[in-house]
Amino acid sequence: MEFVQYIVWGVLLVVILAILASCVKIVPQAHAYVVERLGGYQATWGVGLHFKVPIIDRIARRVILKEQVVDFAPQPVITKDNVTMRIDTVVFYQITDPKLYCYGVENPIMAIENLTATTLRNIIGDLELDETLTSRETINTKMRSTLDVATDPWGIKVNRVELKNIIPPTAIQDAMEKQMKAERERREAVTRAEGEKRSTILVAEGKKASAILDAEAEKQAAILRAEAKREATVKEAEGQAEAILKIQQANADGLRFLKEAGADEAVLKLKSLEAFARAADGKATKIIIPSEIQGIAGLAKSVVEIGKEQ
Numbered sequence: 438m439e440f441v442q443y444i445v446w447g448v449l450l451v452v453i454l455a456i457l458a459s460c461v462k463i464v465p466q467a468h469a470y471v472v473e474r475l476g477g478y479q480a481t482w483g484v485g486l487h488f489k490v491p492i493i494d495r496i497a498r499r500v501i502l503k504e505q506v507v508d509f510a511p512q513p514v515i516t517k518d519n520v521t522m523r524i525d526t527v528v529f530y531q532i533t534d535p536k537l538y539c540y541g542v543e544n545p546i547m548a549i550e551n552l553t554a555t556t557l558r559n560i561i562g563d564l565e566l567d568e569t570l571t572s573r574e575t576i577n578t579k580m581r582s583t584l585d586v587a588t589d590p591w592g593i594k595v596n597r598v599e600l601k602n603i604i605p606p607t608a609i610q611d612a613m614e615k616q617m618k619a620e621r622e623r624r625e626a627v628t629r630a631e632g633e634k635r636s637t638i639l640v641a642e643g644k645k646a647s648a649i650l651d652a653e654a655e656k657q658a659a660i661l662r663a664e665a666k667r668e669a670t671v672k673e674a675e676g677q678a679e680a681i682l683k684i685q686q687a688n689a690d691g692l693r694f695l696k697e698a699g700a701d702e703a704v705l706k707l708k709s710l711e712a713f714a715r716a717a718d719g720k721a722t723k724i725i726i727p728s729e730i731q732g733i734a735g736l737a738k739s740v741v742e743i744g745k746e747q
Contacts, residue, residue: 461488462496469535469717473497483534500535504596507546511604512554514561516569523604524561526553528584529597536590549584556583566605571706573600 463486464470470482474494489496507530511523528549532538542548560579561569569576577598584595605613 449578456491460489460491460494462489467501468533469500469501469502471497471500471535471539477541478540497714498535498539500532500538502532502535504529504531507549508601509553511551511602513556516561516564516566518565520566520609521606522558522566522569522609523602525601526557526580527599527601528553528595529599530588530593530595532592537590541591545588545593548591549588549593550594552584552587555586556580566609570603570605575610576600619643661737723744 460484462470464482465483466484468484472479472482472494473496474490477495479494501599506527508527511525513521513523521623530549538545544629556581557576560576564572564576577600580598584598588595588733651720
């Protein structure tokens, strides 16, 4: 009988220890526990060691305080110009008040998803297709502002909203692809025309530079030829002057020699006659000889005839 009592007391002790152990709670970093007592809100436990009253206290919800990301499925929206497209969004949010998060709305994630879908439809409904495709940043900013205000009563702060994909209809995609292709072809044609224009300009500039260089070369060559011709003319003139000088010197030496040898006036006149003959040099057709030289020439002829008779 005593053995049975020991077993009962042992079981009770184990149960009591288990209950006491379950009442000790450690809240990890970036977490918060919402505690209820007898069905009503009691407290919000932060990081650290906490104790709860057995049976009457319970942990209603464990809340993560770190920033979280939720990716919503694509939602159909209609633009201002009646184009239906599908857009999926990514919302970055953070729980700032665990109590409001637990008691403010039944399903916070579903509420955020529905709120995101309605806000997105309202914003896209005021934009045309082209504006929708090029105004991601504007749409993100408007959605974040609207969601942040709407989720404040739920203890949620929306930090950022991003449009992940914008999926237009297939016909619109084909038209956009054709437009992009036409734009690329236009840019290619413009680029090719610019290249050809630049090439033509470079060729013309090259020809111009070549013509200028040719003209400069021809100018330098003409200058060199003129210089060479001038130098040749100067040298030729100097040679002729030197030759005339030598001839005059020789004539002067001959006259001086005749004078020193005692030649009479007749010999001098004969020498003058020889000088006239050399002056003619077979090119003159008529030579005017002074009368004194003519008389000496007749005298010389008579002397020659007398010599022949003897």
